[in-house]
Amino acid sequence: MAMSHNNPFSMPTLFDALERIRLSEETSARLIKLHNLMTSEECESQFRDIISNSKADDPEALPKLVSLLTSDSDHFMKIVRNEHGSKRVQKLLGISDDVDALLYAAILRRFLDIMTDKYASHVAIRAMLVFDTMEKFIMYNHVLYHGLDMARTQYGCIALNEVITDVGDPCYRKLLLDFVACNAVCLSNDPSGNFVVQHVLTLNDSVCTYNVAVGLFGHCVDLSFKKYGSYVVEKLLEAEESRDVVVVELLECEEDKLVRLARNEIGNFVVLKALKVTRGDRFDLFGDLVHKLKPIRDLLVRSHGSKIANFLEAY
Structure with missing residues (x-):
């Protein structure tokens, strides 16, 4: 009676298994050599030679x-x-x-x-x-x-x-910038993601900058308490397209929260920057901001907000 090839212990099946093991071992050995070729500092010249020779020969x-x-x-x-x-x-x-x-x-x-x-x-x-x-x-x-x-x-x-x-590609560039703007809140609150928001705000794309600002409206004050979030807010204050959005949120902020922000070791920089960037060509917003901060000036003198207090003294 002929031996069935379906029998796992038949000779052809065993030979096939041994052949697969042999091929697997050969492949593993080749992969190890290839890994050394690609990653070893000493193999740089050998790698260059392989590329040169393959092109020519x-x-x-x-x-x-x-x-x-x-x-x-x-x-x-x-x-x-x-x-x-x-x-x-x-x-x-x-x-x-x-x-x-x-x-x-x-x-x-x-x-x-x-x-x-x-x-x-x-x-x-x-x-x-x-x-x-x-x-x-x-x-x-x-x-x-x-x-x-x-x-x-x-x-x-x-x-x-x-x-x-x-x-x-302009289309994909817009899609990527829109993606960042749509996810600005999530990204701005993330220790790594905030760098992406900061990056797009340096590209001088007015539409994207405005969209990021609109997406962050209502979150700017909270972000200003955080080191990485405050960087995003300060960049928004630097651009004409987004500056007003941040300042309006500061103006709408409750007094208690504004006091805490102005006295905060991080937040005080945002408030001071808002004053400085509006002092020039947005004197209406500047006046409103000074008017809102003046009553709390004395609370800022002996705190991280002392520079804000000194700034307000002249107005």
């Missing part, structure tokens, strides 16, 4: 190398999270369509992990500059989808700011 060599590089997502992440690995993967971008296609797929598979890592994020940002329009747009869509998660991490907020700065 063997056009298929580099796609094969990148195919192995991107064959395992976890292995790929280990390489791009390494400083040298990130730089070398960036050098692979734009060499050929085949290489770009492999790297594009690998980046999308772990997009959020890559965009929130100190070194890996540079690979994706570089890719958005190198890839063709359609691939760029798909990556921009991923940025919009993962934007909040990116913005609220130490390195993700930096990556998001770079994308916003570099995006060349």
